[in-house]
Amino acid sequence: MDRLDQTTASLETEPRRRRPAALRIGVALVALLAVAAIIAWRLRASHFQWHAFAAAFKGLKWSWFAFSIFLNFGTYFGRALRWEVMIRPLRRKPSIRNIFDATLIGFTAVVLLGRPGELVRPYLIANKERVPFSSQMAVWLLERIFDLLMVLAIFSFALTRIPPAAVLAHPTLAEVLRTAGWMCGALALVCFALLFTFGKFPDAARNRLSVALGVVPARFQKGVERFVSSFLEGMRSASRRGYVALISAYTVCEWILITGTTWSVFKAFPVTARLGVTDVCIFLGFVAFGSIVQIPGIGGGMQVAGVMALSELLALPVEPSAAVALVFWFVSFVSIVPAGLALAVHEGVNWRKLRHLKDEI
Secondary structure (H helix, E strand, C coil): CHHHHHHHHHHHHHHHHHHHHHHHHHHHHHHHHHHHHHHHHHHHHCCCCHHHHHHCCCCCCHHHHHHHHHHHHHHHHHHHHHHHHHHCCCCCCCCHHHHHHHHHHHHHHHHHHCHHHHHHHHHHHHHHHCCCHHHHHHHHHHHHHHHHHHHHHHHHHHHHHCCHHHHHHCHHHHHHHHHHHHHHHHHHHHHHHHHHHHHHCHHHHHHHHHHHHHHCCHHHHHHHHHHHHHHHHHCHHHHCHHHHHHHHHHHHHHHHHHHHHHHHHHHHCCCCCCCCHHHHHHHHHHHHHHCCCEECCCEEHHHHHHHHHHHHHCCCCHHHHHHHHHHHHHHHCHHHHHHHHHHHHHHCCCHHHHHCHHHHC
16 A cells, blocks of 8 residues: 555655746747747848758868867867876876766766756766776866967967957957957966966965965865865876976967868868958857857857857858858767767767756765
């Protein structure tokens, strides 16, 4: 009788569990429709010509398109090699295969889940290599610092190469670029300060954090101390010159491949085939900042920034600019989704659990 009551209760609670999920899906669909309506209205107001957008794909050179995808997969392998260096202080012989697989699955999660998917890669690597998750979050932060420094360098170079005519024609753009320049300087200082602190004074950083933990309630202190200790262990590669030099070299190679991927996408379109490396850097610098905003399954600011860079700064028509930005987004992110999903299925990854990973950590 008790078992029957429990079964009945579970059947009654199942619809209740589904309601919040259905509500979230409904809200997401309404938001998506609203965004689509706004975009359609803006495009109509700007006299966006869909036939010109479609015509941009007719001259697409598939050999360059395929080569861009090949280079893009190389960027993910480069990320795995760099992560392997950063994990060495914790794991003597980390597996490149494990890290590469987790990288593909992790970036697939970013495409499907949005920015919360960023947690998937360090989570999977921590499980595969049997190291604390907090240490891999530290490695992720270290990776982001090196990437951000490269983005700032490319963006700063792009700011100095923007045609003066484009700035004069858009006074508002001049103010935006001036603000972006100040932001680049501030972010670069923060990144260098973090690297200098963890590289030169790891013990001092540990002591400062230990003092800061004094405000944490006593019942949480042990758990927080373990998390901080593991986090600082993950930053140990920043305190060794050899590791820092190797990470820096991998970062430069990584962004050379990213630049090559962008250049290949440009070569695939007749309208952008004439553009040079400087133009690629202008586009890439704006796109790198725009990619901070990520909508699950759709993307976000990356496409908008790409269209703005091509149409406003490089003086290309809006319609082919939108086509190039869309293909670049597809090559950079969507092209790895089939491989990431296949690996996830092969390894038995629970996507429902990964979706709620941020709530469990």
